[in-house]
Amino acid sequence: MKPIYIVLSAIAAIILFVFLGYYNMYNKAVNLQEGLDEKFANVQAAYQRRADLIPNLLETVKAAAKNEKDILMQVTQARAGIVEAKTPQDLELMGRKINTAINLAYEAYPQIRSTQNFSEFQSQLEGTENRINYSRDNYNSAVKSYNAHIRGFFARFFLDKEEFPRKEGFKASKGADEVPKVDFNAQ
Numbered sequence: 310m311k312p313i314y315i316v317l318s319a320i321a322a323i324i325l326f327v328f329l330g331y332y333n334m335y336n337k338a339v340n341l342q343e344g345l346d347e348k349f350a351n352v353q354a355a356y357q358r359r360a361d362l363i364p365n366l367l368e369t370v371k372a373a374a375k376n377e378k379d380i381l382m383q384v385t386q387a388r389a390g391i392v393e394a395k396t397p398q399d400l401e402l403m404g405r406k407i408n409t410a411i412n413l414a415y416e417a418y419p420q421i422r423s424t425q426n427f428s429e430f431q432s433q434l435e436g437t438e439n440r441i442n443y444s445r446d447n448y449n450s451a452v453k454s455y456n457a458h459i460r461g462f463f464a465r466f467f468l469d470k471e472e473f474p475r476k477e478g479f480k481a482s483k484g485a486d487e488v489p490k491v492d493f494n495a496q
Contacts, residue, residue: 374423
């Protein structure tokens, strides 16, 4: 075989090797970038879930607690015979209520479920925040993989920096590192 063919074959092999290397590098960058966009969309979906779910759950718990409070107040007042006696009929009615209250002394009060509802609300809130944190962690992991790939030795020279810009992961907002104070007496 002539030396010229050997040189041409070697040059063609090098060109093919460079082309396939670039092709692989470019496709991997595209896949990582698309995966990164998907992870960010998952974070946004978790935020939307929180925005949709939490206010509705909160209103449900508040309404249930108010309803139980009203029922408990009515039952307690009826059993205690709290009635302002203004007429003889009121006095007679109060006497009957007191007798009834004595007979009902052994009855059970309505079950209070607002504490359970509040506990379930806390659980949903914690679960939602955990989903958001999980999505953020996945996004940050995808950012790391993407940035490591586009900043690699050969990728740095061959990939367009405008098409494949460096990405930033989620960072804590200012003051998030401070421990929040919980005050149950605040109005």
